[in-house]
Amino acid sequence: MSFIEELKWRGMLHDITPGTEKLLKEDFVSAYVGIDPTADSLHIGHLVSIMMLKHFQVAGHKPLPLIGGATGMIGDPSGKSQERTLLSEEVLRHNEKAIHKQLIKFLDFDSVKNKAEIVNNYDWMKDFSFLQFLREIGKKISINYMISKDSVKSRLETGLSFTEFSYQLIQAYDFLHLYQNKNCKLQMGGSDQWGNITTGIELIRRTTGNEAYAVTCPLITKADGGKFGKTEQGNIWLDSRYTSPYNFYQFWLNCSDKDVERYIKIFTLMPREEIENLIKEHCKEPHLRKLQKVLAKDITIRVHGEEEYNLAVEASGILFGKGTTEMLLKLPEDVLLSLMEGVPKHTISKSSIENKISIIDFLTEETGVLPSKSEARRALKEGSISINKKKENESKYVSVDDLINSRYIIVQRGKKKYFLVIAE
């Protein structure tokens, strides 16, 4: 199966320039995807374009992940309704390093024939003077052309700084630079990058007279219309400091049936036949949630490793399975703590519960698990509060007898929301 066919059946092809398929068939090609270092970790949204590069490499071509050390200093207006604040150079350099480390996990950097190579546009932009840039590059692209791009057009009403306006030209130059220095003829990215990519193609055409190509993938959506990759707590990051492996695993496990079929095609490398069989099985026995489990396993192992995956599964079993108070009481402290990783923690002084206190005070004043006493009363009336896995009502008093390992109390609001209260 060709690279393009692969993308097609996986639902990863949104737009493609004419002739791309022919080029890939006849030549050994390099392609790049740009990632701006706006944070010191990638999130799962980035994973889509990384998977494009991965498939590209599997198809025998050479992937060039580009870290936007320069473009990150400018800010891409694509898909943004507002001007953004600039990151300091120090932060950017730090972010670049972190992202570099993460990228290494996903692509093959050792292959003799087509090893991946990370490039950073800061390397070629940092010594390119403003005047030189205007004379060499700016002269080739007209304002009219740049303004006609959606990313710019949509911002003309609300305002757009010259800085962000310039972004597409810098990205276009990246493409030209890679074309000339790395023989890179293809740029890939999310569909929101189409405008920027075609500006690059135009620049290459005007500079060299040659053709360059683009492939974009659709924006990943959720069936319920929400933003992909976001939870109440924010983005799902690849870095375990920001999203614990447990939460990462849970995110995939919680995908709805509608979404999971699309996601497993995008985020795993599993072959078509295997995925189609899985989907069939899933339809037969949806309650087993096989697809979600396979997807969560595959991607958690690739991002965090097998050991972290096993811990996440184990934790899920205890928290969502038929876990009882007795089970919790038996857990060693370190297991309990790793289980509670990524769960909001609240501290309380041990002395405050030496005498019994009402559960309402415990939930609000003492720990801040719930924001007001009204809400606490309501929750208790609804039967949504559990202490150490046991449902409680308003008549409950909390005391040192409730402490697990004489230090912890596990509070649940509803089925899924956990809080760990630590008595000190």
Add this chain to the structure above:
RNA sequence: GGGGGGAUUCCAGAGCGGUCAAAUGGGGCAGACUGUAAAUCUGUUGGCUAAGCCUUCGGAGGUUCGAAUCCUUCUCCCCCCA
């Protein structure tokens, strides 16, 4: 510049002197069902020392026993005419 309409609790949007912590819908949260899914149904959705009290209906004043509702003024938004 002239004329008109509007600002209500997370959002949309009723209310137009007491029965208003404010209809209804959406969203949120929870319960039931289930599969940690979806759909559906139910409850709930300002705070507190809770059959009571306090703070809320763009801001500031005023009328009144009593104001989200009436008056004055300010701020902001929308529409129409020039």
